[in-house]
Amino acid sequence: MSNLYDLGALEAHRGINQGDFTAEEYVWSIIERIERVEGRVHAFITLNKENALDDAREIDKKIRTKEDAGSLAGVTVGIKDNISTHGLKTTCASKMLENYVPPYDATVVERLKNHGAIVIGKLNLDEFGMGSTTEYSRYGPTHNPWNLDYVPGGSSGGSGAAVSSRECTVSLGSDTGGSVRCPASFCSVVGLKPTYGSVSRFGLISYANSLEQIGPICRTVEDVVTIMNAISGHDPNDNTCFLSRSNVPYLHIKQDRAPSSIAIVKELIDGCDPAVSRTIYSALDKFKEFGWECTEISLKSVNYALPSYYTIAMAEASSNLARYDNIRYGFSFPVEGFEWNTYISDVRSNFGEEVKRRILIGSYVLSSGYYSKYYLKARQLRSLLRQELLSNFAKYDLLVGPTMPVLPFRIGEKIDDPLKMYLMDVDTVLANLAGIPAISIPAGHSNGLPIGLQLMAGPFQEQKLIDAASLLENAINITRSPEI
């Protein structure tokens, strides 16, 4: 064992529970690690050191008195800063919520706490989750731990970078069109976007409600399983959370695996960076070595995925973000002397450029006269795509391809070309449009930059993703944490 902060969730929990070290010692090692690298990585918006230490001491007390401290006792979690934490600032990386302290915990946060996990801080993101690089944060970009000049992916860039640089044990992100999987891929860690409706969204600050799910980002598949088992299942506070608590498929790491059939999606591999496709094909060879059947298929509706995704996401966003009028919460901006209309337009000019762009486009596609031309079409394409994907899951257990069509790139390199940014999401948006689960797992490196492989499965087939991901994890031993 090198350092305490290197431990995964299960190892850390075991060590604390067995008395190898205390939760306080473990949390201290994480805090020291943060102090050493955070200046360069900038994964966090808000740190919760004092409370985290208090929580750790509570856990140590429980362990001393042989009380049940929970299955995640002492594990430090970083929470994406668009997930509500009671009493801890939740900014969405926006000026608009600069001073917002939620009066309640998101269901996922509450569940993690109930399992003994410790919230170590709030992680950076693109403002309101709108972006793929974490450059659109009001509080400055996060740096990729593998190369500090490069983007960590987004929008949960802080969640990817913090786990990869070992500033927390595990983290939560949210995935609207790839926001968990993209940073997992760019930071060489594991990220899961669960089936729509399997993890409660209560407390997740909405960007596009019909698309997004909260998902874990971890260094190992095993930790993903542990976090998923803690957070998923029915929540009376979310009408779109379908699973009953007792019905949640309990995920686990199987020791022996029957061969599965996988299909590689031609459209997803054709247009991508050659370094990426090489890595994906060699990973596929690993599956074949285990006797898995690999077929190449074509998904026609992939070509319509991006227009459909961005139309729906922006439409929902334009409505979701209407509430930020700074009347009940927000940032310091006195109302005195203002007439209401002037006040809210002055206040709302504090959204970032990318957010404004999406609000404008979203309002446009919903406006009368354009609704059937854009929004309605987008919904029709979405259901076509879902049907096409589901029909393929009748034939294959998993669909496979790269998570991102490109390698991580330099900070600032693409910031002036929003369209180029949107196009990078082509592989990830499919799972959000269809509501199916998808996982990104490290598959290799090119010039020291991580490459992730994406697996998709049918609704509520997370176990299939875990099986394949864990097989690949064992077959190709890829470092999850760079030296920094």
Place this chain on the structure above:
Amino acid sequence: MGNILIGLEIHCQLTSLKSKLFCSCHEDYRIFKPNSNICPICCGFPGTLPLLNQKAVEHAAMISYALGSNIPEKIMFYRKNYFYPDLPKNFQITQYNLYGLTCIGSSGSVYISDSKTIRIRRVQLEEDPGRLSYDSGNIHNSNHTLIDYNRSGVALVEIVTEPDFTDPGEVRYFLNKLSSILEHLGVCDTTLEGAVRCDANVSLKGGERIEIKNVNSFREVEKALTYEISRQTSLSTRNIKINSETRHWDEQRKITRIARTKEEEQDYRYFPEPDIPLVMLGNDFYTHIGKLVPELPDERLSRFKSKYTLSDHVANILINSKKLADFFESCLKIYYSPIEIANWLVNDLLALIGGEETTILDKLKIEPKHMAELAKLVDEKKISRSTAKQIFSEVFRTGQAPSELLSKTDSSQINDENFIANAVELVFSSEVSAVEDAKVNSSAINFLVGKVMKMTKGRADPKIVTQLINVKIVQLSNS
């Protein structure tokens, strides 16, 4: 005033629910201090999600059912996007028929006369916004607008009619009937402040549509419409073009005033609410709701007319208020004399409580058992009608039982013929000229009857008095 078309949009709060439409705050917001009946959900805090109140769906469906509407097997919610300070999310969760008919009700009809039925376009379930208040009482003289979110998220049913009304009187009749329907369903207490609101649109032939908003009670609607029609008529007789606009009803000054904002130009950007999945009601739902819906005013009216042989007029007055009709039927359970009791209620009780204020019925001192006892005394001729009226107002005032009052004041009717004959003798001896007159002029007999009644303080049975006097006059004429 020909060629007038009027359509209504009525909002009624589902006041008998325990909680708001999407959160567990109290539906009965009126009893709270400002901003003390609120939670993160109804204040639109980031990350909160609407949780649909199933009972509200049931109550809204009962209204749809009672208005003869179709109820679909699945319903959807939509977002209506607009910025307004009383709207915490800056969108309202409501219903809309964009992907098929997914509002809780559509294509209903309400009978108002043999020649007229009002068509109901749709019934929808939605959330009420918060309330704005002003430090000096009105927007014009105030420095601040204050927002109270206690009402925000309260369940509201919107009823939209087709423009089928042709005069304000029809509107009043319809609204009275709607109130009675809501009262019978027990889903909306229309007497609570702000529980029912009505917007109306009016157009004269050839003119554009004018919206009247802000009418905060059913009773004001007729006044607002009458004002607006005469305003539009006078404009059009002077050949002034009537422009489509939104006007507000000024309750103090009894006029409509043009609204400062051009509300009709708003684009609400409706789209399906992603946080509430399609609500599957199923094909048994209509039958299920049918079982929850009690006897409605129309059925009750025909039952009152056929079973109790009440006149259309009397039956209508009773049915117009559920409380009055219930009072009536409670009386009948104690003593069955439908016409007698109905007349007492419609003529005497309503006169005492002042017209349409039947809302205070359950707070009255007079109870059905009193009314039944009184009717019985009259039917059995134990008291005269004039005595009964005195007792009635006494019961109304004190809540004492009629029999108790009767024994106290000894006002029971006298039908002892000897006693009455004595009184007649006394009157005949003191009113000699009237007796003479009565032999040739029958109207003088009434004068003599009156004298006897006065002498017995109204307690003698007037029939016996008249009979005895007639006999005596005949005897005197023959002798």
